[in-house]
Each structure stands twice: as structure tokens, then as C-alpha cells.
Amino acid sequence: MKCPHCGSRKGSDVIDSRNNTGAIRRRRKCHSCGERWGTYEYSDEDLKALLEQCMTNALEKSLNAHRFERRNGKEDNGSKAVNGP
Numbered sequence: 526m527k528c529p530h531c532g533s534r535k536g537s538d539v540i541d542s543r544n545n546t547g548a549i550r551r552r553r554k555c556h557s558c559g560e561r562w563g564t565y566e567y568s569d570e571d572l573k574a575l576l577e578q579c580m581t582n583a584l585e586k587s588l589n590a591h592r593f594e595r596r597n598g599k600e601d602n603g604s605k606a607v608n609g610p
């Protein structure tokens with residue numbers, strides 16, 4: 526596990542671990558710099574479901590943004606189409 530503070534891969538101690546909502550949250554302490562950070566541990570199935578949900582949400586968001594842009598673009602073109610020299 527790479528330390529997010531110093532980038533060391535020397536290792537870390539788990540100083541606390543909590544099981545909440547299907548994921549295990551661990552507090553870690555870097556062997557190199559002594560800073561603390563947290564990690565989450567999921568089962569394969571939970572992680573897969575979580576990723577699928579994230580990807581679906583992101584896809585819907587970008588589709589909605591695309592529709593919004595298209596709609597606005599059409600309105601703009603319509604109003605600015607009549608422009609004499």
C-alpha cells in the first residue's frame with residue numbers, strides 16, 4: 526500500500542479498523558513518515574456493484590449534459606440563422 530503523503534511503499538501499520546455498511550475502513554500509519562490515512566476494503570461483489578453504480582451514474586450525467594447542449598445549440602442556431610450582410 527503506497528503512502529499518499531510521502532509515496533513510500535515500505536509498509537504501514539493498521540491502527541484501527543471498522544466495519545460499516547459492508548466495507549471495512551482501516552486507519553493506517555506510514556512506516557516512513559508516520560502520517561495516517563484511511564483505506565476501504567470491499568468484497569469483490571460489493572466493489573463490482575459499487576463500480577457499476579458509479580459508471581451508470583456517470584453515464585447518465587454525461588448523457589443528460591449532451592442532451593442539454595444539443596437542445597441549447599438548436600435554439601441558438603435557430604435565433605441567429607437570420608443575419609443579413
Ligand SMILES: [Zn+2]
Binds near residue numbers: 528556
Ligand atoms: Zn508516508
